[in-house]
């Protein structure tokens with residue numbers, strides 16, 4: 001609960017313009033990294049702004065160390081349908097020995113574990129090589145309209161240890177996950193479904209000294225063991241469906257097993273700092289409890305200890321900025337096509353409900369087109385694009401399209417569109433989808449499954 005008891009006036013102040021760029025990207029997660037690198041590779045001057053001291057977003061800051069939504073499951077094999085920028089990120093992680101072989105979590109759901117530190121190093125190399133300028137430790141807090149054209153943003157205001165300053169830009173990409181930039185600049189958004197339901201968040205953690213061979217069969221047995229532990233009354237475990245899986249380096253495992261609620265038993269609101277503060281403590285309490293259960297009741301974990309907890313709780317859902325087109329459940333469930341496709345998504349609907357996780361497959365072809373329209377705000381400033389978790393999707397569709405594979409697809413499209421706009425220059429709306437798709441295709445983006453097939457391991 002946010003308590004506002006009184007107010008004080010803050011004096012208006014002149015801000016120094018501390019930087020300027022053609023394209024300003026807020027947020028260095030899967031979407032923002034992909035957007036910044038893709039735009040810079042097309043010759044644009046790009047500034048990437050990130051509040052932490054490293055890139056990766058949820059992948060590193062919340063230690064969600066497996067890629068989902070990269071592989072279309074063809075039953076006998078799997079085909080990678082997210083290419084382009086993703087090829088380079090995966091390859092750099094792999095070169096460090098930090099990428100595991102893809103594995104089938106369940107039919108239609110193939111994930112690929114990676115090492116979070118290898119991701120950070122790969123992200124550093126990618127931005128360096130592309131010539132992206134980076135401002136870490138910088139929080140985007142406000143936008144100012146373009147003095148010559150009120151329908152455009154002129155500056156993004158950031159706060160950091162160096163103080164408060166404005167950054168000028170021509171196109172702004174909101175890849176903050178929470179839609180911070182779009183929301184503060186007047187774009188319409190929604191939080192939760194019609195009942196206010198949002199997906200529950202999770203504090204991730206890693207363990208060391210796990211006996212790999214003993215733990216290998218865990219996926220088949222863990223559900224029963226969690227159920228027994230809950231029934232015994234000896235453990236306080238919040239979720240029936242959990243995922244405990246090996247990392248690329250031996251004896252290192254990670255767990256996705258906590259579920260943090262608000263005082264009213266709903267998902268905590270990741271845009272409320274008091275709820276976030278409480279949730280971080282509660283998440284770590286649950287980590288200790290779940291590890292106590294693993295150590296005493298699950299083969300392979302007796303000698304293990306907690307290696308680390310994620311720097312921040314993993315938030316699955318907050319603001320969904322309303323776009324020119326909202327991706328809906330019918331589109332995902334039907335594996336549908338669209339005229340303005342900018343790439344493909346394939347992860348099932350994975351909805352974290354109270355105490356459990358619901359799964360529902362992508363139907364039709366087994367994969368769907370991701371539309372550009374979900375990245376263009378329906379209202380608000382005209383030089384803003386939204387990419388990643390905060391793009392326009394119904395709560396149901398978000399349960400599929402929020403994964404990192406789809407976020408990278410959106411990022412590459414947003415960065416490419418922005419780069420095309422500043423090249424000539426043109427407004428974002430002046431660029432034909434056919435031109436965007438052509439450039440994306442030339443840069444490796446996949447619009448239909450090709451021959452790059454692999455045999456996933458069975459989890």
Ligand SMILES: Cc1cc2nc3c(=O)[nH]c(=O)nc-3n(C[C@H](O)[C@H](O)[C@H](O)COP(=O)(O)OP(=O)(O)OC[C@H]3O[C@@H](n4cnc5c(N)ncnc54)[C@H](O)[C@@H]3O)c2cc1C
Pocket residue numbers: 026027028029030031032049050051052055056057058059061062064065066067068069111138139140141175176177178180201202203204256313314315316387388389390402403404405407
């Ligand atoms: C617990 C959990 C488990 C998940 N499991 C998987 C999985 O196994 N595989 C998978 O593919 N997906 C998984 N997902 C979903 C997926 O990880 C995220 O939806 C996706 O990574 C979001 O990417 P993004 O780039 O849109 O946002 P983020 O990764 O959240 O990146 C946003 C970035 O913006 C920065 N930022 C935010 N606000 C500001 C601001 N105002 N100023 C400056 N910087 C800011 C953040 O620090 C962050 O770096 C999971 C999510 C959670 C929470």
